[in-house]
Amino acid sequence: MYDERYDNHFRRLQASRDTLATFADFTLEALRLPAVPKLLRDERPALQAALDAYREGLSGRTTGSGQRQSGTQTEDQAFKSLKELVKATDKKLLQPRFYDHPAEKALFYPDKLSGLTEAPKTKRFTRFTAYVQQLESHPDAALQAVGAQVKALLVTYTAATAAKNQGSKAVKDTISALGPHALAMADALWAVHCAALYVHRHEPAKATAYFNYGLLPNPNPARRRAKKANAATT
Numbered sequence: 001m002y003d004e005r006y007d008n009h010f011r012r013l014q015a016s017r018d019t020l021a022t023f024a025d026f027t028l029e030a031l032r033l034p035a036v037p038k039l040l041r042d043e044r045p046a047l048q049a050a051l052d053a054y055r056e057g058l059s060g061r062t063t064g065s066g067q068r069q070s071g072t073q074t075e076d077q078a079f080k081s082l083k084e085l086v087k088a089t090d091k092k093l094l095q096p097r098f099y100d101h102p103a104e105k106a107l108f109y110p111d112k113l114s115g116l117t118e119a120p121k122t123k124r125f126t127r128f129t130a131y132v133q134q135l136e137s138h139p140d141a142a143l144q145a146v147g148a149q150v151k152a153l154l155v156t157y158t159a160a161t162a163a164k165n166q167g168s169k170a171v172k173d174t175i176s177a178l179g180p181h182a183l184a185m186a187d188a189l190w191a192v193h194c195a196a197l198y199v200h201r202h203e204p205a206k207a208t209a210y211f212n213y214g215l216l217p218n219p220n221p222a223r224r225r226a227k228k229a230n231a232a233t234t
Helices: 017-032 044-058 075-100 102-108 121-136 141-170 180-199 204-210 221-233
Strands: none
Touching (some): 017 044, 044 180, 075 121
């Protein structure tokens, strides 16, 4: 049961790529302070090099949320474009047509126009898909053309939503899943950790000052709640 205490726990961290970089930044700045013992300051160049290589690997690539890839829209941006086209279509094409064909309104808007533009996230794909089908199957060529445009924006929105969900999942990725540069940085952080424990071996709690663990997801929320409950009763 004690083996894990000698294992590099930084390799088991769960964090997003950006959070990991911010976590390492904190340690770098902590090692920069004048009062830091030389043994610890000597670990700073290796950590700096590891962080630089890690950041270089991040630049230009797409994160789980798609924020670094040029031309990639966020979920909110994609939905805004979708709504704007639907509103424009309603004003320019559908409302004039409904004047002469009122029965068609229920086909396009079973739950009014707001049923599309204000649809909850869980119902957007279903409602907009039905809306696109009505446009594309309509005998009016202008509505068919708009249907193709709406369909393209719906595809963009669906992709943005999937990227966002993937990004949420990526927050739970362990460091080993983030690639060799992340592993190298974890090893550099571990070296700082070991040096800090040696320097502060008479007061080991001081070693935590070099790491901002508050940035990271709590690996055991149940244990933390129990610890707080025990503290409150003592």
